[in-house]
Structures are given as structure tokens and as C-alpha cells.
Amino acid sequence: MAKLGAPPMPWQKYVSDVALEIDPDTGLFAHREVGLSVSRQQGKTELTLGAQVHRALAWPRQNIVYAAQTRGMARQRWEDEFWEKISSSDLAKMARIRKSNGNEAILWGRTRSRMGITANTEKAGHGPPLDLGFIDEAFAHEDDRLEQAFSPAMLTRAMAQLWWASAGGTTKSVWLNKKRENGRRLVEALWEALAVDLSAPRPRACYFEWFAPDDMDRADPATWRATLPALGFTVTEEVIAAELEKMDPAEFDRAYLNRTRRPTPPTDPNVPKGKWPGLLDAASKPVASSVALAIDVSQDRNRSAISAASLRPDGRVHLEVVAYRPGTDWVVPAVARLHRLWKPVAVAVASGSPAASLIDDLVTAGIDVPKDKANPERGDLAVMRSGDVTEACGQLADAMNQGTVRHLDQVPLTAAVNGARTRRQGDAWTLDRTNSLVDISPLCAATWARWALVIRGPHVIEDYDIADSFA
Known part of the structure; x- marks a missing residue:
């Protein structure tokens, strides 16, 4: 890279040091696959070129193939950037370029290695054995056709490597998203293995993100x-x-930020999500004497949420996701512990919802159904019927429009607000788990908690003015 006029930055040197590690037991590269996910304009092109030129000069008769979004894009980068940098560097006398269509190559006379390009097709990489395959701009590849084409051509080459690199893509970037997910899983598994045994075997792929x-x-x-x-x-x-x-x-x-871009969800006419950013108050805190809790479970029961609502001194209602975790087995013990610590106004659960299956366990844990419905006690269950749920949804929408709630911009809750969908319930509406774009259990729990605060607060909180929460 220094010879090509771009001495490596620390991150580029780190990637190169690891990607080109030699296994001392075999004398071969420790990694046959190198994955790199990094934002735009960080120096990926210089690293890409450096890896290819290093391969071309370090070993004889190397076949190196580069692919980008399309063959045209690959040729443009190969000619306008790669060759431009080589031809204006100290290495210019060692290489020559062949530009004939379909047979493009940068040829290195001393080692008789070649750097070529290919198209993004199933036939890419077919032909002579491949020593280094480079898949650039992986976000543009919607399937694994290039990997499937490159990999067989590398089988007989002991030092072969497949490199791929890209900034974040979209939900259509199926191959890239799978590679990023696999890379993260690989790194986490390696950390877990090394925590037990420092001599644990390393994977044959390395990943940087x-x-x-x-x-x-x-x-x-x-x-x-x-x-x-x-x-x-x-x-x-x-x-x-x-x-x-x-x-x-x-x-x-x-x-x-190298995040995957997701489609902008269409606006639901009943959920005023445009008001949500203006309701952020990072300093908002619950008032211990006026906390209501609620639980909800996702439709597939994969995740559960506990949310809280609290009446602040200024009359606004603080909304917060207390816990949002996989499964349901943790919910009742967590609510029981919070019940002891906070002595909440109420604990709300919607009957007919996925969380309704936990009602009996909550009662067993000491969170009782009111003995006298007209005079509930602090901490009793608030089992919501269908009409209560509809009422709660409308109340939260009004509160958002009127600016009487505040939140902390927690990712699960904000994502649920943005992805929530509703369905008709008579002449009103209610939140719809089935058609929402994300799991909305954090939002449902927050909605039920606010309802419980408004309905039960006047019975158990001294000097509670219900008008404050509608101010």
C-alpha cells in the first residue's frame, strides 16, 4: 500500500495483519475467507488494491479476479482507480494493462500473475483455478451466485482466499446480511471458546466490522x-x-454508520408517530409513588416486555420499557420483584392477549385480582377487557397528540411506535400485532401501563388529579 501511494491507516494494517496470517503448522494462510464490513469513504478501495497487488507479487502465476455490482462497475474501478494508482506508482514498471473487452487484465511480468475482472453471474470465476477472488460492494448482490462461482475454482489452490467487502446495504442485500450475521456469530463463538480455552481452534474465516x-x-x-x-x-x-x-x-x-437500511414503513393513520420525536425527554424519571406496570407478550411468544407509566409532578406521564427479553419464563419473577420494590399502583394485563396466560402465575406470585372491583388496592392486577384495550389505545393516541406523555427514546419502544399497525374495533381501533411491522409488545405494555395509571391512580394515590394526565 505504501508503494502504491497510500500507506495503511491503523485499521487497514490491522485487517491486513489478521487476514494474511500464516498458520505456522501448515505454512498456509490461516483464513480462507476474509469478510469486511465498513462504512463508505474509509479506505476500502486502497486496501482492496493493496491485497490484490500483494498477492500478484508475492507468489508466481496468481489468478486474481475482482467483481463489483456489475461488470461495468468492476471495469470502471479496475481501470480508473486500480490501474491509475498502479501506473502512477513505484510499481508501474512491473505491470502492464490489457484492455480488450472480455479479456481485461493487469499483467505482472516478473511473477506472471494477472488481475482480472468478472461479471456478477453464475458463470463468474469459471475457467482457470482461482487464487484470490474479491467480491466488492457486496450490498448490491441479492444472492450467493458469485460465491458459488468462485469457491469451486479455489478448491485445488492451497493458498486461495475469498475476500468480500461492503458498506451496509438494505433488506434486499440478502447475501451481505447473511454474511454479516454469520460473521458476528463467528466472533461471538470465538470469544466464548477462548474464555474457556485459549488454545481453542480458530475458524478458517475472519471477519471485521x-x-x-x-x-x-x-x-x-x-x-x-x-x-x-x-x-x-x-x-x-x-x-x-x-x-x-x-x-x-x-x-x-x-x-x-454501516447500518442496514430498512424500508420506511407506511404511516398508520391512527398512530401519531410523527409526534413521538417531540415527546422525548432524556431526563424524565418515574415518580416512585405513582408507578403502574404492565406486561405484554409477542404473538409468537418469542419476546416479552414489561413497561411502566408514572405521573410526573408536571402532570405529564412518563413511559418506559423496564425489560424486554426473549421468552416468557422470566416475566413473572421479574414482575414479582418489581412489585416488592416499587409497590406499583397496579399491574395491567390484557385478557385475550398472549400475556393472558401469565395471569394465574401472577396471582400465585402474590399479585392479586381486586377483591372489591370498586375499591382496588395498590398493587392489584388490572385485567383489561376488550373495551379497556380499545379505550387505552385511544387514550395514548390522544396523549401523544396533546403532548402529555414523555419517553426516553428507548429502541424497542420507538421501533414499536414506528412499526405499529392498527385494526378496526367497532367504530374505534386497537393495536394489531398480526400486521405490525415489528414486535409491538413494548408499546402495548406501555399503553396498558398508562391506562392502569389513569384508571387505578385515583383509587390508590393521594392527591391524584386525573385531569393532570389529560392536561
Whole structure:
């Protein structure tokens, strides 16, 4: 890379050091696959070129094939960027270019190696054995045709490697998303294995990724510093700030935070999600004497949520997801513990919902159904009927429109608000688990908790003014 005029930045050196590790027992590369997921404009092209030229010069008769979104895009980068950098470098006298269509190659006379390009088709890589296959801009590949074409051509080459690289894609980037998921799983499994035995066998693939999880603020420079490895070298915070100002947030996330861009959900006319960002109050806290809890379970029972609502001194209602975890077995013990700690106004559960199956267990845990429905006690269950659920949904929508609720912008709750769908219930409406774009159990639980606070609060909280929550 230094000879090509682009000395490696620390992150590029790190990737190269690991990707090109030699197994001392075999003398071969330790990794046959190298995966790289990094944001745009971080120096991926220079690293890509450096890896190819290194291969061409380090061993004789190497067959190197590069692929991008299309054959045309591959040729453009190969000719306008790769060859341009080679021909203007100290290595120019060692290489020559052949531009004839269908037979393009950069040829290295001393080693008789070649750097060619290919199309994104099932026939790519067919022909001579392949030593290095490079799949660039993997976000554009909707299937694994290139991998399936490259891999068999590498079987007889002991030092063969498949490299792939890309910034984040969209939900249509099936191959990239699968590779990223597999890479993360590989890294986690390796950490778990090394925690038990430092001599645990390493996988034959290595994976590198810089990205910002959804709970990291896109506007925080600390997020950029954690996810943009070229920041401070070839990119400045001022430039990233300017990009944030002019770009669509979802596209900024994909390009610079390496997040997968998801389709923008259509607006549900009943859920005023446009009001949600304006209701954020990062400093909002529950008031211990006026907390109502509620639980909900996803339709497939894969995840459960406990949410809380609390009446603040200013009359607004604080909404918060207390816990959101896989499964249902943890819910009753967690609610029982919170019940002891907080002495909540009530614990709400919707009858007829997936969470209704937990009602008997809650009663067994000491969270009772009111003995006198007209005079419930603090901490009793609030079992919601169909009409209560409809009422609660309308009340929360009104509260959002009127600005009388506040939240902490927790990812599960905000995602549920943005992805929620509704269905008709008589002349009213209710939240619809089946057609929502995401699991809405955090939102359902928050909605039930607010309802329980409003309905039960006047019975158990001294000086509770129900009008405050509608102010």
C-alpha cells in the first residue's frame, strides 16, 4: 500500500495483519475467507488494491479476479482507480494493462500473475483455478451466485482466499446480511471458546466490522469515532456533520454508520408517530409513588416486555420499557420483584392477549385480582377487557397528540411506535400485532401501563388529579 501511494491507516494494517496470517503448522494462510464490513469513504478501495497487488507479487502465476455490482462497475474501478494508482506508482514498471473487452487484465511480468475482472453471474470465476477472488460492494448482490462461482475454482489452490467487502446495504442485500450475521456469530463463538480455552481452534474465516447499533445516536461525534476508522486520517468530524445535515437519516445511517437500511414503513393513520420525536425527554424519571406496570407478550411468544407509566409532578406521564427479553419464563419473577420494590399502583394485563396466560402465575406470585372491583388496592392486577384495550389505545393516541406523555427514546419502544399497525374495533381501533411491522409488545405494555395509571391512580394515590394526565 505504501508503494502504491497510500500507506495503511491503523485499521487497514490491522485487517491486513489478521487476514494474511500464516498458520505456522501448515505454512498456509490461516483464513480462507476474509469478510469486511465498513462504512463508505474509509479506505476500502486502497486496501482492496493493496491485497490484490500483494498477492500478484508475492507468489508466481496468481489468478486474481475482482467483481463489483456489475461488470461495468468492476471495469470502471479496475481501470480508473486500480490501474491509475498502479501506473502512477513505484510499481508501474512491473505491470502492464490489457484492455480488450472480455479479456481485461493487469499483467505482472516478473511473477506472471494477472488481475482480472468478472461479471456478477453464475458463470463468474469459471475457467482457470482461482487464487484470490474479491467480491466488492457486496450490498448490491441479492444472492450467493458469485460465491458459488468462485469457491469451486479455489478448491485445488492451497493458498486461495475469498475476500468480500461492503458498506451496509438494505433488506434486499440478502447475501451481505447473511454474511454479516454469520460473521458476528463467528466472533461471538470465538470469544466464548477462548474464555474457556485459549488454545481453542480458530475458524478458517475472519471477519471485521465497524458499525453503530441502533441505540447509538447518529448525531453524536462519539458514535462517529467508534464506527468510522478513517476519522482523523482522511475524514473529519466537520465533513461528517455536514453530511448529516444534508442527507436522509436512513441513508446517512447506511453510508456512515454501516447500518442496514430498512424500508420506511407506511404511516398508520391512527398512530401519531410523527409526534413521538417531540415527546422525548432524556431526563424524565418515574415518580416512585405513582408507578403502574404492565406486561405484554409477542404473538409468537418469542419476546416479552414489561413497561411502566408514572405521573410526573408536571402532570405529564412518563413511559418506559423496564425489560424486554426473549421468552416468557422470566416475566413473572421479574414482575414479582418489581412489585416488592416499587409497590406499583397496579399491574395491567390484557385478557385475550398472549400475556393472558401469565395471569394465574401472577396471582400465585402474590399479585392479586381486586377483591372489591370498586375499591382496588395498590398493587392489584388490572385485567383489561376488550373495551379497556380499545379505550387505552385511544387514550395514548390522544396523549401523544396533546403532548402529555414523555419517553426516553428507548429502541424497542420507538421501533414499536414506528412499526405499529392498527385494526378496526367497532367504530374505534386497537393495536394489531398480526400486521405490525415489528414486535409491538413494548408499546402495548406501555399503553396498558398508562391506562392502569389513569384508571387505578385515583383509587390508590393521594392527591391524584386525573385531569393532570389529560392536561
